[in-house]
Amino acid sequence: MRTGYGVETVRAAERALMARLPEGALMQRAAAGLAAACTHLLGRTYGTRVVLLVGSGDNGGDALYAGARLARRGAGVTAVLLAPERAHPGGLAALRAAGGRTTTAPGAVVEGAAEPVTGLIARADLVVDGIVGIGGKGGLRPAAVELADAVHEAGVPVVAVDLPSGVNADTGEVPGAAVRATATVTFGAYKPGLLIDPARELASAVRLVDIGLGPHLPDRPDVEALQHADVARLLPRPQAESDKYRRGVVGVVxxxxxxxxxxxxxxxxxxxxxxxxxxxxxxxxxxVIARFPETLVSEGPPGHAGRVQAWAVGPGLGDEPAARRAVAEVLAGDVPVLVDADGLRLMDIDAVRARRAPTLLTPHAGEAAALLGVAREEVEAGRLAAVRELAERTGATVLLKGSTTLVAAPPADSDGAPPVRVNATGTGWLATAGSGDVLTGLAGGLLAAGLSARDAASAAAHVHGLAGRFAADPPTAMDVAAALTAAWQDVMTPDR
Structure with a gap:
């Protein structure tokens, strides 16, 4: 499982660790990991050209010390200092001692060479983004934007230090201009913004460098991302004495x-x-019978269909009064309920709050925005805040669909809500009509099999995302459904 911690938590852990280490040792650990990642991306070090984009503070210091290591191995390293009077003095001295060069502004000429910074970037083999650290808020400042634009136009690979400059480490929000990295090297722990879009897309491939923070981090992270092994432990397995009713019956409205x-x-x-x-x-x-004759079919209402262990309600219901009555009847019951699509419009939120049995809501950004009374753009820009608020308002577990699916449960005790779960197995091909309906059935069936709402949503999102990858390109929703079996088997294969 990948776990993500907020900025203040990471900083507290760093302070606790630094108190036990010689001065500067923690930064040297980070720089060593960063330099190793740069070397891996370059393929070789000697004779390569590396440009460091260096802001003030420790993030820039990491870049400078890593640049010094690369310079000692034969790379030509130049640091572009956005705030030279506040550049990390130890890192700056180390770079210069190793033969690195510096300049101070996008339009300046590099010391010892009649070449502007933009030309230097265009000829670089690698750019290291050390402009802003994990405490950065808001978009990049104009000088940094100019550099980021030059890098983007040159098409040079970029390694971000801890996270791409311009993104919010705690939330994944990108409030303005930001660096788009080829890879990100983060230290000690994942930050939520590296796992949640839109920032996750800018971070690209993320490499975690262990600098020894583990013992100083709390047991409860802010976010967590399940891996195959975690999901395999959640998926139901029939026992020798199982029958179809013991395995769970799911009702689909x-x-x-x-x-x-x-x-x-x-x-x-x-x-x-x-x-x-x-x-x-x-x-x-x-x-349904024409396609799946094994289904038990009833015209309704839900209460006349027979006993179920969970309901999944909402896709394609329309606006008929009978649909509204069906949603109300299901929510009035005492078994877990998943509500999706039209069901989210038809449901009474007070009825959701009053339920004692688990409830799982599965909106996309537009549906979440309608439930929260905000613009869709606000949800898309701040997905973590939106899913947490919706879970707290409704008292339900919420699966917010998107490029990174988020699952938030409501606060259960004085310790607050459990970590938000992040799923990134999906693909853009899942943005096809009916794909969400397949997810509804899958998650509803996992509820009926006995999983909690949080676990059912997390496991369903993981398997559904894999199915989207396994299905033929471009897939239909039915292709995704057909690929669920292969995805399930992939998760359950031990060597995966």
Whole structure:
């Protein structure tokens, strides 16, 4: 499992560790890891050209010390100092002692060479972004923007120090101009912004360098990202004495005369969820039976369909009064309920808050914005804050769909809410009609199999994202559903 910690938590851990180490030892550890990552990306060091973009503070110091290591190995290293009077003095001295050069502004000429910085960047083999550290807020300042633009135009690979400059380490927000990295080298712990879009996209591949913070970090992170092994422990496995009812029966309330396909797709996901049986309720019964004859079909209402261990309700319901009644009836029950799509518009939030059984809401950004009463752009820019607020307002677990799917549970005790879970197995190909309906059925089936709302949402997002990768390009939603089996098997394979 990958765990992410906020800036203040990381800084407290760094202070605790530095108190036990010789002065400067922690920065040297970070610089050694950064230099090694740069060497790996370059393929060789001797004869290469490296440009350091150096701001004030320790982030710039890491870049300078790493640059000194590269210079001693034969690289031509030049540091562009955005605030020369505040550049890390030890790092600056080390770079110069190793033969590195410096300049102070995008339009200046490099000392000892009649060449502007923009030309130097254009000829570089690698740029190291040490402009702003993890405490940076807001977008880049004009001088830094000019440098970032020059790097982007030159198409030079960029290694970001700890995180790309201009992104918010705590939230993943990108409030203005920011550096787009080829790779990011982060120290001691992942920061939430490295795992959450839109910042995650700018960070690209992230390498964690262990500098010894582990014993000084709290047990509870701010965010966590499940890996294959974590999800494998969550997915249900039938026992020798299992029957279809013990494995869980999931009820699916989806589809309408206008959208019968939503019923088929939600059932497709549910049938591949590990639940023992699927009961379908709604007007799409003929379409469902034609595709999946193993489904138990009822015209409704949900209360007449038979016993279930969980309900998944919402995809393609439309606006008919019967649909609203079905959502209300399901929410009034005492089993776990997943609400998606049209169900999110039709549900009574007070009824959701009053429930004792687990509730899982699965909105995309637009649906989350409607529930929160804000613009969609606000949710997309601040996904972490949005998913936390929606979970707290509704008292439900919330799966916020997107390029990085987030899962937030409401506060359960005085310790507050558990860490937000981040899933990044998805692909842009999942942005296709009906893909979310498949996810609804899959997550609903995991609820019926006995997983908590948080675990069902996390495992479903992970497997669904993998299925999107395994499906043919470009996939349809039914291709994604068909690939769920391969994705499930991939997660359950021990050597993965």
């Amino acid at each position: 989806a589809g309408s005369a206008r959208y019968p396909g939503a019923a088929v797709l939600a059932v497709a996901g549910a049938l591949r969820s590990g639940a023992g049986a699927v009961r379908y309720v709604g007007p799409g019964g003929d379409a």
